[in-house]
Amino acid sequence: VSRPKLQAPRGTQDVLPEHAADRLALEAAARGILEGAGYARIETPAFEATELFARGVGASTDIVQKEMYTFEDAGGRSLTLRPEGTAPVCRAYLEHGMHKAPQPVKLWYLSSFFRYERAQAGRYRQFWQVGAEAIGSDDPAVDAETITLLHALLTELGVRDVALRLGSLGRPATRATYRELLVGHLRAHEDLLSDDVRERIDLNPLRAFDADHAGTRQVMASAPLLVDHLAPEDAEHFAEVRARLDVAGIDHEVDPTLVRGLDYYTRTVFEFTSGVLGAQSAVGGGGRYDGLIEQLGGPPTPGIGWAAGVERILLGAEPRPQPRALCDLYVAGTTTAAFALATEARRAGLGVQLELAGRSEKGRLKAAARAGALWTALVHDDTGAIELRDMESGEQEPVESASAVVAQVIRGRHIA
Numbered sequence: 001v002s003r004p005k006l007q008a009p010r011g012t013q014d015v016l017p018e019h020a021a022d023r024l025a026l027e028a029a030a031r032g033i034l035e036g037a038g039y040a041r042i043e044t045p046a047f048e049a050t051e052l053f054a055r056g057v058g059a060s061t062d063i064v065q066k067e068m069y070t071f072e073d074a075g076g077r078s079l080t081l082r083p084e085g086t087a088p089v090c091r092a093y094l095e096h097g098m099h100k101a102p103q104p105v106k107l108w109y110l111s112s113f114f115r116y117e118r119a120q121a122g123r124y125r126q127f128w129q130v131g132a133e134a135i136g137s138d139d140p141a142v143d144a145e146t147i148t149l150l151h152a153l154l155t156e157l158g159v160r161d162v163a164l165r166l167g168s169l170g171r172p173a174t175r176a177t178y179r180e181l182l183v184g185h186l187r188a189h190e191d192l193l194s195d196d197v198r199e200r201i202d203l204n205p206l207r208a209f210d211a212d213h214a215g216t217r218q219v220m221a222s223a224p225l226l227v228d229h230l231a232p233e234d235a236e237h238f239a240e241v242r243a244r245l246d247v248a249g250i251d252h253e254v255d256p257t258l259v260r261g262l263d264y265y266t267r268t269v270f271e272f273t274s275g276v277l278g279a280q281s282a283v284g285g286g287g288r289y290d291g292l293i294e295q296l297g298g299p300p301t302p303g304i305g306w307a308a309g310v311e312r313i314l315l316g317a318e319p320r321p322q323p324r325a326l327c328d329l330y331v332a333g334t335t336t337a338a339f340a341l342a343t344e345a346r347r348a349g350l351g352v353q354l355e356l357a358g359r360s361e362k363g364r365l366k367a368a369a370r371a372g373a374l375w376t377a378l379v380h381d382d383t384g385a386i387e388l389r390d391m392e393s394g395e396q397e398p399v400e401s402a403s404a405v406v407a408q409v410i411r412g413r414h415i416a
């Protein structure tokens with residue numbers, strides 16, 4: 001009987017050992033930059049009540065309408081694999097009373113997320129994001145700072161051909177007035193629009209700016225723009241954000257049509273793209289969500305943040321040289337004495353690999369070289385005699401005891 005081959009589900013991928021170094025470097029860079037700026041790590045559950053995303057991300061978004069992995073558990077609860085991190089972090093902020101801590105509360109995460117999307121290069125059904133959220137202040141300095149931190153991260157990781165687009169959506173009242181204006185414009189040119197856009201004129205007219213459809217694009221070319229209709233406080237907030245990006249030397253382009261795929265945004269929105277990523281060029285994005293916490297049942301609380309796709313960062317970065325494995329000592333022996341030597345060396349803090357495949361004495365040396373060992377301890381099967389070989393020079397000497405091997409390797413490490 002032949003059975004179908006088992007494979008990772010469509011849109012998912014294994015993170016293999018050869019990818020580990022790049023991911024570790026990304027995590028180290030994110031930790032350095034974000035924790036240096038006072039952000040603390042948070043990890044929320046991989047699944048949440050479906051209601052959180054329906055209310056937080058917004059019922060009219062693609063994410064909620066067609067991309068969520070939603071299931072009922074054995075207890076009859078509707079749960080959803082998290083499609084994004086902002087709503088969960090805000091839920092945690094509320095649940096743990098973080099409004100009592102000094103504001104803004106600054107949190108970062110590196111986690112995997114799930115969206116039922118059409119899989120292609122740079123777009124997956126399970127993907128990783130590094131993200132940062134600053135909750136509890138509407139100061140434009142928070143907007144500019146958080147954008148600056150993402151810029152620093154992309155720069156440190158060597159993401160190529162990066163550009164920043166920035167916009168402001170104003171606050172809900174402004175947006176409601178503007179929305180009427182836009183709906184009026186779309187209605188006036190309804191016959192030119194794609195079916196998709198026409199069906200959603202009332203639900204989400206802003207998405208029309210996102211369309212590829214030629215007729216829709218023609219209509220949008222003359223559409224009214226929100227940036228031209230901002231309330232004075234919002235226009236001033238936006239100008240303050242931009243002034244700070246200018247002093248930080250961060251080039252940006254104001255894009256009045258910047259649309260993000262989530263409903264919670266207010267005021268500042270932004271997106272970093274990389275020119276080397278092809279169709280999925282958005283490497284990271286975010287914005288302000290001053291109404292979200294209230295939407296989730298909390299007191300009015302401003303917030304802003306971003307998330308960047310880990311796979312896209314790695315695709316967009318210069319390839320890095322693979323670092324060498326760290327093996328101080330290869331114990332080329334199979335006896336219990338060899339095992340004891342390896343254990344003693346590890347307890348002394350050394351990186352130690354042990355002969356595990358019963359190779360011949362010649363084969364063991366080859367394996368030690370492959371492992372990149374600095375030293376090899378040849379433990380003879382019959383006599384128990386130990387010889388220590390300096391793998392770089394090829395010099396080999398008899399050594400009295402396991403302790404002497406450990407001492408010699410530690411000394412060698414200090415000289416190196």
Ligand code: HAM
Pocket residue numbers: 083084085086115117122123124125126127128129131132133260261262282283284285286287288289304305306307308309310311312
């Ligand atoms: P987002 O724009 O949906 O925002 O996702 C942020 C980034 O995650 C994207 O720029 C992209 O790099 C990556 N990404 C998204 N979907 C996929 C996918 N299917 N495959 C691979 N990478 C993907 C958010 O998720 C918001 N929570 C960001 C935010 C935080 N806004 C405020 N705070």
